[in-house]
Amino acid sequence: MSNTVDVVVIGMGPGGEALAGQLAEAGLAVVGADARLVGGECPYYGCIPSKMMIRAANSLAEARRVPALAGQADIRPDFAPVAARTRDEATDNWNDQVAVDRFTGKGGRFIRGHGRITGPQTVRIGDEEFTATRAIVLNTGTDPAVPPIPGLAATPFWTNRDAVAAETAPESLIVLGGGAIGLELAQAFARFGTQVSVVEVAEKILPLEEPEASQVLTDVLTAEELALHTGAPAQAVSHDGTGFTVRIPDGELKAERLLVATGRATDLAGLGLASIGLDTDRQFVEPDEYLRIADGVYAIGDITGKGAFTHVSMYQAAVAARHILGEDGPGAEYHAVPRVTFTDPEVGAVGLTEAQARERGIDVLTATTEVPSSARGWIHQAGNDGVIKLVQDANRGVLIGATSVGPHGGEVLSALAVAVHAEVPVDRLKQMIYAYPTFHRAIEDALSRLF
Ligand SMILES: Cc1cc2nc3c(=O)[nH]c(=O)nc-3n(C[C@H](O)[C@H](O)[C@H](O)COP(=O)(O)OP(=O)(O)OC[C@H]3O[C@@H](n4cnc5c(N)ncnc54)[C@H](O)[C@@H]3O)c2cc1C
Numbered sequence: 001m002s003n004t005v006d007v008v009v010i011g012m013g014p015g016g017e018a019l020a021g022q023l024a025e026a027g028l029a030v031v032g033a034d035a036r037l038v039g040g041e042c043p044y045y046g047c048i049p050s051k052m053m054i055r056a057a058n059s060l061a062e063a064r065r066v067p068a069l070a071g072q073a074d075i076r077p078d079f080a081p082v083a084a085r086t087r088d089e090a091t092d093n094w095n096d097q098v099a100v101d102r103f104t105g106k107g108g109r110f111i112r113g114h115g116r117i118t119g120p121q122t123v124r125i126g127d128e129e130f131t132a133t134r135a136i137v138l139n140t141g142t143d144p145a146v147p148p149i150p151g152l153a154a155t156p157f158w159t160n161r162d163a164v165a166a167e168t169a170p171e172s173l174i175v176l177g178g179g180a181i182g183l184e185l186a187q188a189f190a191r192f193g194t195q196v197s198v199v200e201v202a203e204k205i206l207p208l209e210e211p212e213a214s215q216v217l218t219d220v221l222t223a224e225e226l227a228l229h230t231g232a233p234a235q236a237v238s239h240d241g242t243g244f245t246v247r248i249p250d251g252e253l254k255a256e257r258l259l260v261a262t263g264r265a266t267d268l269a270g271l272g273l274a275s276i277g278l279d280t281d282r283q284f285v286e287p288d289e290y291l292r293i294a295d296g297v298y299a300i301g302d303i304t305g306k307g308a309f310t311h312v313s314m315y316q317a318a319v320a321a322r323h324i325l326g327e328d329g330p331g332a333e334y335h336a337v338p339r340v341t342f343t344d345p346e347v348g349a350v351g352l353t354e355a356q357a358r359e360r361g362i363d364v365l366t367a368t369t370e371v372p373s374s375a376r377g378w379i380h381q382a383g384n385d386g387v388i389k390l391v392q393d394a395n396r397g398v399l400i401g402a403t404s405v406g407p408h409g410g411e412v413l414s415a416l417a418v419a420v421h422a423e424v425p426v427d428r429l430k431q432m433i434y435a436y437p438t439f440h441r442a443i444e445d446a447l448s449r450l451f
């Protein structure tokens with residue numbers, strides 16, 4: 001088999017898998033390499049198993065709301081169905097044969113191994129050298145970042161990869177990091193009965209989202225008896241054979257398990273980017289609008305730093321694939337990247353936060369409305385916590401950012417994502433009819449406060 005091909009894809013996360021398959025189906029000679037599992041973090045260690053866990057945990061939370069609304073419910077949490085679904089349905093016991101077969105079925109050649117660029121058109125995968133005449137595509141994603149906290153490295157801590165593979169919910173859990181991964185898993189385990197403490201170095205949880213969103217979630221998680229320690233740098237970690245101790249400025253926390261969810265790491269040097277003249281001292285590559293980082297070299301997904309989300313990886317894959325095939329089409333744009341943290345309530349957001357907009361010198365108008373005081377929120381009652389916040393560019397008269405926290409907050413976000421993406425004039429949004437009594441009707445109330 002010739003080692004001179006059209007395209008080599010290094011790393012087959014969600015975007016890389018889609019792009020490699022599309023190019024192979026289009027008739028190009030494509031080699032796809034993955035060191036671990038085809039499909040990447042999302043199906044095996046990320047989105048899908050965590051959302052299965054959350055779905056189960058939310059059903060427990062909803063059952064706990066029965067006394068407020070509908071009588072009595074006898075709730076006895078059991079983690080076994082979650083573990084079984086993750087193993088059997090989400091990950092096929094962490095086996096990617098179906099995905100490999102799907103790719104090879106489209107005509108691609110798959111190699112399990114670590115890929116590294118060795119020159120403008122050359123890639124080494126394991127012991128083999130390949131020449132890619134049309135494109136090299138990087139979709140290598142990220143690994144969990146482990147902060148240099150004294151003692152931590154020597155302990156048997158969990159990352160997301162261990163947490164989603166748990167067979168049982170631990171009795172107690174300390175979560176380092178109050179971002180998306182930390183909070184989603186913290187709340188899910190807590191709903192199964194785990195005693196959870198979250199240690200977040202920033203002054204608030206979800207520090208990059210709107211402060212109003214952070215506040216709603218802080219109130220909900222505190223009411224669910226999670227212990228939130230914010231502005232709390234972990235100073236030391238130890239493990240005595242049975243449990244963890246984490247020292248924070250306020251004292252010591254102890255738990256059976258420790259989950260490190262403090263962000264993600266890339267390794268640009270390990271990808272050989274110096275061989276094509278790129279700086280490897282940075283965390284992310286810098287692609288142009290067609291995802292090129294050098295002539296004939298493309299990068300998609302988390303390593304581009306445009307939003308570590310499956311939908312960004314897939315979007316970039318489509319743009320890059322079109323460009324590699326020589327088809328016309330728009331380049332990538334990022335003014336309306338949506339994101340949803342699947343806590344309950346869900347925290348959906350799109351575009352810029354108020355703080356980000358002000359940092360850019362944009363003259364903004366903002367408005368918020370509380371979900372519990374909307375008609376649907378009031379009807380919903382137990383579990384109705386939420387807020388909608390809009391950020392308008394005062395000069396252009398369009399929304400440039402929005403946040404939707406609440407039951408189905410991620411679904412409510414879709415209307416706001418359309419508005420931000422298509423730059424629908426705020427005056428036009430104010431003329432729209434919002435179905436009664438939906439959660440999304442609260443958007444109308446927020447719009448009426450924008451002046
Ligand atoms: C717990 C958790 C929950 C998440 N939930 C969501 C969610 O709900 N929604 C959402 O949109 N996103 C979510 N994400 C983020 C999402 O998983 C990623 O954004 C998504 O997987 C896209 O990543 P990627 O395309 O960059 O590649 P990845 O999925 O990171 O895959 C990269 C692949 O490249 C391989 N690789 C790396 N280096 C090499 C190399 N040198 N040679 C060969 N192969 C290599 C790896 O083995 C891996 O298979 C979650 C992440 C985590 C951890």
Ligand SMILES: NC(=O)c1ccc[n+]([C@@H]2O[C@H](COP(=O)([O-])OP(=O)(O)OC[C@H]3O[C@@H](n4cnc5c(N)ncnc54)[C@H](O)[C@@H]3O)[C@@H](O)[C@H]2O)c1
Pocket residue numbers: 147176177178179180181182184199200201202205206207232233234261262263264307308309339340341342
């Ligand atoms: N629903 C989703 O779409 C979803 C879910 C999970 C993850 N993700 C993606 O994965 C990415 C990574 O998630 P993440 O939660 O690891 O990262 P994150 O950047 O979202 O959150 C990490 C948190 O850890 C804190 N932190 C950093 N160092 C710390 C330390 N030493 N001690 C205590 N806290 C510390 C940070 O201040 C931050 O709040 C996210 O940015 C997101 O894009 C998406």
